Structure formats: structure tokens, C-alpha cells
Amino acid sequence: MSIDLAKDARRLRVLLLLAALVFAGLTGWIALRESRPEWEELQGKFRRQTKTSANQKQGIMQLPTCAGTVDRCTTCHLGIQRKDLGGPEIEQPFKGHPQGTAHxxxxxxxxxxxxxxxxxxxxSKVAHSMPGTSQKDPMLTQPFIQASCIGCHVPGDQPGMPKLTEGAKLYLLLGCSICHPLTGGGRGGWDYGPDLRSLGRKSLAYLEASLIEPTANFPQSTMPTFKHTFKGQPDHLENMLIYLLSLGLPDAGNCPNRNRQNEAMLSEACANCHSGQSGQACGRFEHRCLYLIERKSELSCAGCHQESIPEPGLGQGLCPPINQHRANCVVCHLEIEKEAGL
Ligand code: HEC
Ligand code: HEC
Ligand code: HEC
Ligand code: HEC
Ligand code: HEC
Ligand code: HEC
Structure with a gap:
């Protein structure tokens, strides 16, 4: 092979020039991109589409939340408060918020x-991901948004969360609470499963695998598989997953919530009201509790106490069979702990 130094040098110079040009182009492109981030593009587009005046520059919007965090979602979701932008022709992220949740x-x-x-x-990629992951947050879409309601509501206390409520009932029905009791330390008498409230955010795929193929996440898992329970029951599976998602959510902190308003009554002895003949209660009070209503036939005092309600004895005034049910209360009344007089 012959060596032509002059020719090689020329080739090298052309190559170097090309490389320099490509580099300059790339830097320019990056600079241009950086100077116009996604949210700014979107704000421009929003102004054009809705003919909002151009000198109404919006910039980054920051909303402090009641949980002590900061949300910037409205930087791109610019129509959120606008009732006129609710129609099907409006595309995300400019849609007005659906009504009905205005409170x-x-x-x-x-x-x-x-x-x-x-x-x-x-x-948008990061904003729509579960914190700390690159996976799209399932709660962005129905029905999984129902998981969030548990932060401030007892499942079923308001309309709009039927699948969360069904999930909570399934949790009891399938005996999950025997191994995952959701109480103080997270471990009950059986000392079997981990506290599902300290899991943190997990993907739907992870949670589903925990139920269908427990050894997928833990090779030595002693948890029974629920494959046959959920076979051909996609609705039940979805309800269960929504409830499990809800358990992994961070605390809603000092947000205004409705789930503590039953706290005092939860630890009250039933006999405080049910003291009449065969446990009748009087007054204008009506239970709203789904559990007490749906299990009326098991819990009705008259079913066991045909005459008068016994005086406080070994149970210190708390009815022993009813007390056995108390282990179930925490599945919906998450804020109460077994220790708190229950
Ligand atoms: C940088 C701009 C940007 C930010 C910030 C942003 N979004 Fe979006 N969002 C978009 C765009 C663009 C779409 C439509 C395309 C898509 O779905 O990704 C969208 C769509 C959505 C949808 C509809 C998705 C669906 O699957 O139907 C929801 C809900 C949503 N965003 C919620 C949020 C929330 C909550 C936040 C804050 C945590 C947020 N967004 C922050 C740009 C943004
Ligand atoms: C951050 C706390 C919080 C979360 C999360 C939350 N709520 Fe609420 N919700 C409240 C509070 C507080 C009220 C009582 C509002 C009031 O009285 O003004 C309320 C009231 C309601 C009402 C009654 C509205 C009315 O006009 O009386 C409905 C229905 C409701 N919520 C549904 C839901 C659903 C469905 C979810 C889940 C998708 C949810 N909430 C999640 C705090 C929350
Ligand atoms: C016989 C006891 C038992 C029952 C019943 C049970 N589990 Fe488990 N579960 C476990 C154990 C033990 C683990 C931890 C895996 C291991 O180390 O074996 C586990 C793990 C899990 C995990 C994954 C936790 C993690 O850290 O990743 C989820 C989610 C879960 N269980 C949900 C459920 C649900 C929902 C039910 C009811 C449908 C249920 N379990 C019923 C014992 C049980
Ligand atoms: C604030 C007073 C009050 C408390 C506390 C209370 N109840 Fe009631 N309960 C009532 C009233 C009032 C009724 C409706 C009148 C009736 O059926 O006696 C009722 C009805 C019921 C019914 C339906 C009765 C039937 O046979 O149709 C059940 C079941 C029930 N209560 C269970 C309980 C249990 C279990 C507790 C304790 C966890 C409890 N209640 C605590 C006031 C109360
Ligand atoms: C499933 C049957 C059953 C039901 C339903 C039931 N009880 Fe009891 N209760 C018992 C038994 C058994 C005892 C213990 C034996 C005894 O003292 O009669 C008991 C004991 C009690 C005691 C005495 C506790 C102590 O200090 O020893 C009270 C008070 C009481 N029940 C109240 C109620 C009230 C109020 C209701 C309705 C909300 C109710 N029970 C529903 C079976 C039941
Ligand atoms: C499937 C979910 C669920 C379970 C499990 C559950 N509750 Fe409730 N409970 C509710 C709902 C929903 C309300 C209504 C809350 C509201 O309107 O603010 C409620 C309200 C209550 C109240 C307030 C008075 C009333 O009846 O409205 C008491 C007391 C109560 N529950 C006791 C219990 C006890 C004791 C247990 C366990 C034996 C229990 N609950 C288990 C869903 C549940």
C-alpha cells in the first residue's frame, strides 16, 4: 500500500471541516430546542388556537397543593378552568376540566x-410518569384515578369511586387482610405478609404479578396464587388493583378530608346506642357505613341478644363477636389503628 501524504492531509481537512459543521449544527439545534421548551411551544399554540392576546405571556405556572408539594401541570394544561373548552373537539392538553368534580x-x-x-x-413525559420512574402513571386515566379518593374519603362515602369500594370489599372477601392486616406495625398475628401501605407506588404489572404469579416478584414467596380467583374476572381484578394502588399512595397530609369525621364514633361501643330491648337503638340517627348495612344479618343485636343487652362483663362492655369484626374496619377506615380502642 502506497502512502500519499498530501492527499491524506487534504482528506483529513475535509473530514475535519465536515465534523465541525455537523457539531455547530447540532449545538445550534440543541440551543434552539432549549430556548423553546415543550411548555412554551404549547403556550404559543394555545394562544393561537384560543386567540388569547399575545402580551398575556403565561410562563411557568406553579400551584402549591394541600399536601405541601408543588404542581406545575397547569403550565401546559391551560384550559383547565375554562368551561368553554370542554367539548370533544378540544385536544389535550387544552381541554377544560370535566364538571362534577368542581368542589x-x-x-x-x-x-x-x-x-x-x-x-x-x-x-410531559416526566410529568405523566409515576414519581421516580419512567412508567406512565395509571391514575391519569379512568378508572384508576379512583385510587386517589382514599386519601380523603372512606371508600364509598361519596359517588364516583365504585371500583375502589368494590376492591376494598374484595380485599376482605378473599382474606388478604389475614396476612396483610393493614394495622399499626403492618403485621398481624399471622406475621405473614408485608404491609401493603409501605410498598410505595408500583406499576399495575407488578401488582398484578403479585396476585397471579407471586413468585415472579419474590422467588420464595409463600403467598398463594389468586390466578383461579381472577380467571375470566377482569372487572374483579381491576377493582383489586385499584385498591392496591390506593394503599401505595403517599399520605395526603393536611389536605381537607372527610375520612376522619367518623373517628370518634368508630371507637364508640355499639351498646352506647343499642341499649334498648334486644339491642334496639332509638333516635334519628341512620348508619351510612356500608359494612354495618351490608352485614346487618350478622351484626343485628337482636339476632343474638333476644332480650336485654348484657351488662359489661369479661368484654368490658364491648361485645366479643362484634369485636372480631373490628379487624375488618381498617380496610375502609384506614386512618384508625387496631390499638385505638378497637
Ligand atoms: C410539558 C407540558 C405538560 C405538563 C407539564 C403536563 N402535561 Fe398533561 N398533557 C400534556 C400533553 C401534550 C397531553 C396530550 C398528549 C398526551 O396524552 O401525552 C397531556 C395529556 C394529559 C392527560 C390526558 C391523558 C390521557 O391519557 O387521557 C392528563 C390526565 C394529564 N395530561 C394530566 C397531567 C397532570 C396531572 C400533570 C401534572 C402532574 C400534567 N398533565 C402535566 C402536556 C403536559
Ligand atoms: C385531597 C383530598 C380529596 C381527594 C383526593 C378526593 N376528595 Fe372528594 N372531597 C374532598 C373534600 C374535602 C370534600 C368536601 C368538600 C366540601 O364540603 O366542600 C369532598 C367532596 C366530594 C364529593 C361531594 C361533592 C359535593 O358537592 O358535595 C364527591 C362526590 C367527591 N368528593 C368525590 C371524590 C372522588 C370520586 C375522588 C377520587 C377521584 C375524590 N373525591 C378525591 C377531598 C378530596
Ligand atoms: C397466606 C398469606 C397471604 C395471603 C392470604 C395473601 N398474601 Fe400477599 N403476600 C404474602 C407474602 C408472604 C408476601 C411477600 C412475598 C414473600 O416474601 O413471600 C406477599 C406479597 C404480596 C404483595 C407484594 C408485596 C411486595 O412487597 O411487593 C402484594 C401486592 C400482595 N401480597 C397482595 C395480596 C392480596 C391483594 C391478597 C388477597 C387477594 C393477598 N396478598 C393475600 C402473603 C399472603
Ligand atoms: C349513635 C348511635 C349508634 C351507634 C354508636 C351504633 N348504632 Fe347501630 N343503629 C343506630 C340506630 C339509631 C339504628 C336504627 C334503629 C334500629 O334499627 O335499632 C341502628 C341500626 C343498626 C343496625 C341495623 C339493625 C337492624 O336489625 O336492622 C345494625 C346492624 C347496627 N345498627 C349495628 C351497629 C354496630 C355493630 C355498632 C357498633 C359498631 C353500632 N350499630 C353503633 C344507632 C347507633
Ligand atoms: C353473633 C352474635 C352476637 C351479635 C350479633 C351481638 N352480640 Fe353481643 N354478645 C354476644 C355474645 C356471645 C356475648 C358474650 C356472652 C354474653 O355476655 O352474653 C355478647 C356480649 C355482649 C355484651 C357484654 C360485653 C361484656 O362486657 O362482656 C354487650 C354489651 C353486647 N354483647 C352488646 C351487643 C350489641 C350492642 C350488639 C348489636 C350492635 C351485639 N352485642 C350483637 C353475641 C352477639
Ligand atoms: C367497605 C368499606 C367499609 C368497611 C369495611 C367499614 N366501613 Fe364503616 N363506613 C364506611 C362508609 C362508606 C361510611 C360513611 C362515611 C361518611 O359518610 O363519612 C362509614 C361510616 C362508619 C361510621 C360512622 C357512622 C355511620 O354508620 O355512618 C361508623 C361508626 C363505622 N363506619 C364503623 C365501622 C366499623 C365498626 C367497621 C368494622 C366492623 C366498619 N365501619 C367497616 C365504609 C366501611
Whole structure:
């Protein structure tokens, strides 16, 4: 092979020039891209589409949430408060918020508490991911958004969360609470399963595998498979997953909530009211508790105490069979602990 130094040098110079040009082009492109981040593009587009005046520059929107975090979702979701942008012709992220949940919007609760996602993020990819992961947050879409309701509601205390409520009931029905009792330390008498409230956010696939193929996540798992229970029952599986998602959510902190308003009554002895003949109670009070209503035939005092309610004895005034049910209360009344007089 012959060596032509002059020719090689020329070739090298052309190559270097090309490389320099490509580099300059790339830098320019990156600079241009950086100077116009996704949210700014979207704000421009929103102004053009809705003919909002151009000097109404919007910039980054920051909304403090009641959980002490910050949401910037409205930086891109610019039509959220606009009733005129609710129609099907409007595309995301410019759609107005569906009505019917307006009371939550009013209270400056924030967006990520309901929809999940990463509140501070300014790119849609990160903003729509579960915090700390690159997986799209399932709570962004129905029906999985129902998981969020547990932060401030007892499942079933308001309309709009039927699948969460069914999930809670399934949790009891399938005996999950025997091994995962959801009490103080997370471990009950059986000392079997981990506290599902300390799991943190997990993907639907992970949670589903825990139920269908427990050894997928833990090779030595002693948890029985629920493959046959959920076979051909996609609705039941979805309800269960929504309830499990809800358990992994962070605490809603000091947000205004409705789930503590039953606290005092939860630890009250039933006999405080049910003291009449065969445990009748009087007064204008009506139970709203799904459990007490749906299990009336098991819990009705008259079913066991045909005459008068016994005086406090070994049970210190708390009825022993009814007390056995107390282990179930925490599945919906998450805020109470077994120790608190129950
Ligand atoms: C950087 C801009 C941007 C930010 C920030 C942003 N989004 Fe979005 N969002 C979009 C765009 C664009 C779409 C439509 C395309 C898509 O679904 O990704 C969208 C769609 C959505 C949808 C509809 C998705 C669906 O599957 O139907 C929801 C819900 C949503 N965003 C919630 C949020 C929440 C909650 C936050 C804050 C945690 C947020 N977004 C932050 C740009 C953004
Ligand atoms: C961050 C706390 C929080 C979360 C999360 C939350 N709520 Fe609420 N919700 C409240 C509070 C507080 C009220 C009582 C509002 C009031 O009285 O003004 C309420 C009231 C309601 C009402 C009654 C509205 C009315 O006009 O009386 C419904 C229905 C409701 N919530 C449904 C839901 C559903 C469905 C979810 C889950 C998708 C949910 N909520 C999640 C805090 C929350
Ligand atoms: C016989 C006891 C038992 C029952 C019943 C049971 N589990 Fe488990 N579960 C376990 C054990 C033990 C583990 C931890 C895996 C291991 O180390 O073996 C586990 C793990 C899990 C995990 C994964 C936890 C993690 O850290 O990743 C989920 C989710 C779960 N269980 C949900 C359920 C649900 C929902 C039910 C009811 C349908 C249920 N379990 C019933 C014993 C049980
Ligand atoms: C604030 C008073 C009050 C408390 C506390 C209370 N109840 Fe009731 N309960 C009532 C009233 C009032 C009724 C309706 C009148 C009736 O059926 O006696 C009722 C009805 C019921 C019914 C339906 C009765 C039937 O046979 O149709 C059941 C079951 C029930 N209560 C169970 C309980 C249990 C279990 C507790 C304790 C965890 C409890 N209640 C605590 C006031 C109360
Ligand atoms: C499934 C049957 C059953 C039902 C339903 C039931 N009890 Fe009892 N209760 C018992 C038994 C058994 C005892 C213990 C033996 C005894 O003292 O009669 C008991 C004991 C009690 C005691 C005495 C506790 C102590 O200090 O020893 C009270 C008070 C009581 N029940 C109240 C109620 C009230 C109020 C209801 C309805 C809300 C109710 N029970 C429903 C079976 C039942
Ligand atoms: C499947 C979910 C679920 C379970 C499990 C459950 N509750 Fe409830 N409970 C509710 C709902 C929903 C309400 C209504 C809350 C509201 O309107 O603020 C409620 C309310 C209550 C109240 C307030 C008074 C009333 O009846 O409205 C008491 C007391 C109560 N529950 C006791 C219990 C006890 C004791 C247990 C366990 C033996 C229990 N609950 C288990 C869903 C549940």
C-alpha cells in the first residue's frame, strides 16, 4: 500500500471541516430546542388556537397543593378552568376540566394528588410518569384515578369511586387482610405478609404479578396464587388493583378530608346506642357505613341478644363477636389503628 501524504492531509481537512459543521449544527439545534421548551411551544399554540392576546405571556405556572408539594401541570394544561373548552373537539392538553368534580378544583387541592404524575416536571413525559420512574402513571386515566379518593374519603362515602369500594370489599372477601392486616406495625398475628401501605407506588404489572404469579416478584414467596380467583374476572381484578394502588399512595397530609369525621364514633361501643330491648337503638340517627348495612344479618343485636343487652362483663362492655369484626374496619377506615380502642 502506497502512502500519499498530501492527499491524506487534504482528506483529513475535509473530514475535519465536515465534523465541525455537523457539531455547530447540532449545538445550534440543541440551543434552539432549549430556548423553546415543550411548555412554551404549547403556550404559543394555545394562544393561537384560543386567540388569547399575545402580551398575556403565561410562563411557568406553579400551584402549591394541600399536601405541601408543588404542581406545575397547569403550565401546559391551560384550559383547565375554562368551561368553554370542554367539548370533544378540544385536544389535550387544552381541554377544560370535566364538571362534577368542581368542589375539588375550588379548594386548591392540586392535580397530582388525584392524577398522580410528577407535579414539578416541565416535560410531559416526566410529568405523566409515576414519581421516580419512567412508567406512565395509571391514575391519569379512568378508572384508576379512583385510587386517589382514599386519601380523603372512606371508600364509598361519596359517588364516583365504585371500583375502589368494590376492591376494598374484595380485599376482605378473599382474606388478604389475614396476612396483610393493614394495622399499626403492618403485621398481624399471622406475621405473614408485608404491609401493603409501605410498598410505595408500583406499576399495575407488578401488582398484578403479585396476585397471579407471586413468585415472579419474590422467588420464595409463600403467598398463594389468586390466578383461579381472577380467571375470566377482569372487572374483579381491576377493582383489586385499584385498591392496591390506593394503599401505595403517599399520605395526603393536611389536605381537607372527610375520612376522619367518623373517628370518634368508630371507637364508640355499639351498646352506647343499642341499649334498648334486644339491642334496639332509638333516635334519628341512620348508619351510612356500608359494612354495618351490608352485614346487618350478622351484626343485628337482636339476632343474638333476644332480650336485654348484657351488662359489661369479661368484654368490658364491648361485645366479643362484634369485636372480631373490628379487624375488618381498617380496610375502609384506614386512618384508625387496631390499638385505638378497637
Ligand atoms: C410539558 C407540558 C405538560 C405538563 C407539564 C403536563 N402535561 Fe398533561 N398533557 C400534556 C400533553 C401534550 C397531553 C396530550 C398528549 C398526551 O396524552 O401525552 C397531556 C395529556 C394529559 C392527560 C390526558 C391523558 C390521557 O391519557 O387521557 C392528563 C390526565 C394529564 N395530561 C394530566 C397531567 C397532570 C396531572 C400533570 C401534572 C402532574 C400534567 N398533565 C402535566 C402536556 C403536559
Ligand atoms: C385531597 C383530598 C380529596 C381527594 C383526593 C378526593 N376528595 Fe372528594 N372531597 C374532598 C373534600 C374535602 C370534600 C368536601 C368538600 C366540601 O364540603 O366542600 C369532598 C367532596 C366530594 C364529593 C361531594 C361533592 C359535593 O358537592 O358535595 C364527591 C362526590 C367527591 N368528593 C368525590 C371524590 C372522588 C370520586 C375522588 C377520587 C377521584 C375524590 N373525591 C378525591 C377531598 C378530596
Ligand atoms: C397466606 C398469606 C397471604 C395471603 C392470604 C395473601 N398474601 Fe400477599 N403476600 C404474602 C407474602 C408472604 C408476601 C411477600 C412475598 C414473600 O416474601 O413471600 C406477599 C406479597 C404480596 C404483595 C407484594 C408485596 C411486595 O412487597 O411487593 C402484594 C401486592 C400482595 N401480597 C397482595 C395480596 C392480596 C391483594 C391478597 C388477597 C387477594 C393477598 N396478598 C393475600 C402473603 C399472603
Ligand atoms: C349513635 C348511635 C349508634 C351507634 C354508636 C351504633 N348504632 Fe347501630 N343503629 C343506630 C340506630 C339509631 C339504628 C336504627 C334503629 C334500629 O334499627 O335499632 C341502628 C341500626 C343498626 C343496625 C341495623 C339493625 C337492624 O336489625 O336492622 C345494625 C346492624 C347496627 N345498627 C349495628 C351497629 C354496630 C355493630 C355498632 C357498633 C359498631 C353500632 N350499630 C353503633 C344507632 C347507633
Ligand atoms: C353473633 C352474635 C352476637 C351479635 C350479633 C351481638 N352480640 Fe353481643 N354478645 C354476644 C355474645 C356471645 C356475648 C358474650 C356472652 C354474653 O355476655 O352474653 C355478647 C356480649 C355482649 C355484651 C357484654 C360485653 C361484656 O362486657 O362482656 C354487650 C354489651 C353486647 N354483647 C352488646 C351487643 C350489641 C350492642 C350488639 C348489636 C350492635 C351485639 N352485642 C350483637 C353475641 C352477639
Ligand atoms: C367497605 C368499606 C367499609 C368497611 C369495611 C367499614 N366501613 Fe364503616 N363506613 C364506611 C362508609 C362508606 C361510611 C360513611 C362515611 C361518611 O359518610 O363519612 C362509614 C361510616 C362508619 C361510621 C360512622 C357512622 C355511620 O354508620 O355512618 C361508623 C361508626 C363505622 N363506619 C364503623 C365501622 C366499623 C365498626 C367497621 C368494622 C366492623 C366498619 N365501619 C367497616 C365504609 C366501611
Amino acid at each position: 375539588h378544583l375550588k379548594n386548591r387541592v392540586g392535580c397530582s394528588l388525584f392524577h398522580g404524575g410528577t407535579g414539578r416536571a416541565l416535560t
